[in-house]
Amino acid sequence: MLLSMRQIWKAARLSxxxxxxxxxxxxxxxxxxxxxxxxxQPGERVEWKSLAASLAVHGAASGFDAxxxxxxxxxxxxxxDGGRFTATSAGRKxxxxxxxAVAEVLVVKxxxxxxxxxxxxxxxxxYTSAGMLAAGGAHxxxxx
Numbered sequence: 001m002l003l004s005m006r007q008i009w010k011a012a013r014l015s016x017x018x019x020x021x022x023x024x025x026x027x028x029x030x031x032x033x034x035x036x037x038x039x040x041q042p043g044e045r046v047e048w049k050s051l052a053a054s055l056a057v058h059g060a061a062s063g064f065d066a067x068x069x070x071x072x073x074x075x076x077x078x079x080x081d082g083g084r085f086t087a088t089s090a091g092r093k094x095x096x097x098x099x100x101a102v103a104e105v106l107v108v109k110x111x112x113x114x115x116x117x118x119x120x121x122x123x124x125x126x127y128t129s130a131g132m133l134a135a136g137g138a139h140x141x142x143x144x
Contacts, residue, residue, distance in 0.1 A: 068140035
């Protein structure tokens with residue numbers, strides 16, 4: 001069963017608000033307020049496996065979105081190659097994801113020990129971005 005464009009946009013809008021509210025709730029900080037937490041003790045470690053899992057989910061959703069956009073008209077000027085999503089566009093999208101992933105790891109490595117909320121915020125942002133990219137991919141599939 002194919003969904004109409006109106007149904008897909010409605011679902012996308014309805015999924016963004018709960019994702020943002022869940023992100024704020026899981027971050028354990030009121031919106032607009034960051035609280036300082038105690039630094040990690042010498043025996044504690046940053047949860048690298050969960051950060052890696054969130055990056056993997058984000059990367060998979062980005063790949064899904066790229067796959068559903070292949071050789072289709074592209075409105076994003078940063079990704080468009082002659083108005084279409086091509087191999088060059090996919091390379092740019094992969095490069096942006098790789099740069100983001102490297103930046104996240106470097107920030108968590110540098111400041112994650114003193115501020116544990118940084119790694120948690122990145123994990124939640126990755127899952128939220130993955131949901132939005134998956135919704136975009138579903139929209140692309142529905143338009144075929």
